[in-house]
Amino acid sequence: MPASSDPKEAGIEGHITLHGKTYKLPRQATVVVCIDGFDPTYLDQGIADGILPAMQRFAEQGFHATADAAMPTFTNPNNVSIITGVPTSVHGIAGNYFLDRATGDEVMVVDDSLLRGSTILAEMAGRGVRVAAITAKDKLRRILEHGLPEFGSICWSSQCVSEDVLEWLGRGKGDDAAAAAPPSQYSAELSLLVLDAGVKILEEKRADLLYLTLSDWVQHKHAPGSPAADEFMSAIDARLGQMVGLGAVVAVTGDHGMSDKCNDEGSPNILFVQDKLEEAFGRGCARVICPITDPFVKHHGALGSFVRVHVGQAHMADVDAMIKFCKGLEEVDVVFPKEEAAKVFEMPEDREGDFVIVSKKNTVVGSKAVEHDLSALQGHRLRSHGGLAEQKVPLLMSIPMKPSEDLVGKRWRNFDIFDLILNHSQGGIPSFNLLQSL
Secondary structure, eight states: OOOOOOHHHHTOOSEEEETTEEEEOOSSOEEEEEETTOOHHHHHHHHHTTOOHHHHHHHHHSEEEEEEOOSSOSHHHHHHHHHHTSOHHHHOOOOSEEEOTTTOOEEEOOSSTTOOSOOHHHHHHHTTOOEEEEESSHHHHHHHTTTOOSSSOEEEESTTOOHHHHHHTTOSOSSOGGGGSOOOSSSTHHHHHHHHHHHHHHHTTOOSEEEEEOOOHHHHHOOTTSHHHHHHHHHHHHHHHHHHHTTOEEEEEESOOOEEOBOTTSOBOEEEHHHHHHHHHOTTSEEEEOTTOSSOOTTTTTOBSEEEEEEOGGGGGGHHHHHHHHHTSTTEEEEEEHHHHHHHHTOOGGGOOSEEEEEOTTOEEESOGGGOOOGGGTTSOOEEOOSGGGOEEEEEESSOBOTTOOOTTOOOBGGGHHHIIIIIBOOOSOHHHHHHHO
């Protein structure tokens, strides 16, 4: 871990400006947490059951709203929107997976090569703010580290955590070999390690601004109120409470919600779009891209509620007919040609398919049946995201907004979270004074 420094010497005064928005520099230890798959029902159920005391205090004594995530409601687009403060139309990353029109290759987004512009984290670090950006998924680490200085900032993933960091966290000691290894990417521990690191960083006064983003493995498998979900959400809540106890102001949101995608018998409701299109318009008429696809597919089989359809050159005259055909499928919520999709969903038009399909709440859309492995779903109902039904997420803060602020009627977005915590919170004394007083 990098050595701590004195923020007073770094001159962290004033503000930064990014994408036309201004953000005040933190005046106390400030933590933003993205709970992957944070559907509002997890919060509502947890508060009703009395297992989320910290978040209940946030909701009752701090700030609470229901916000809209960026579309499509997947991990990469929303994490990048959160750290840039803008929709995907501005920063350019509108999926976990895309078709490179120039090469014809299907590409997984695992770094910052598609990112347009800077991030709030990078701009803050450039002003001397000590930034910590820790993620469960290493694909995000390579985006979060964009523009961060090699020295003076912290950025790593629990998926690829080093032995030194595990030992620093107290997990690499003794004869337990498993404790000295990174947690499984399909585990709750992958997320909890991120939060434990945040607590440790606050204890040791190593950062002024922290961004901590988790994995949705639990939410994909376990509905709100189930024992596994309760245990996971309670563990998250306890760590949020610890952060507040260490003097930090904490804000929490999600990158997307989560919906059950099965019928009454427990079988997934799936529309394989490319299969349907090829039956109607001929083999090779289109390529269907599932932007949910990432290195973590076992829990959802690369099935979400949003796909992009790229029409073959020989079938461009059929685009309107294909759109009309897809609108008539019972599993489909909306279909938009690329220009309208980009406008309605605030996505980059130059990276769109020829049209997009969003499925209804309890259904998912895929490409071809042979391309999706559902074997890992045995024993669990399919739960997934990507569509309009998963756009709602909680937005919480541990302290209230400024008394003079009147934002009644505002459409909150999850990517407003840095604006909320840095510009609209009641705030406090400078972080270095607070931290020295602990």
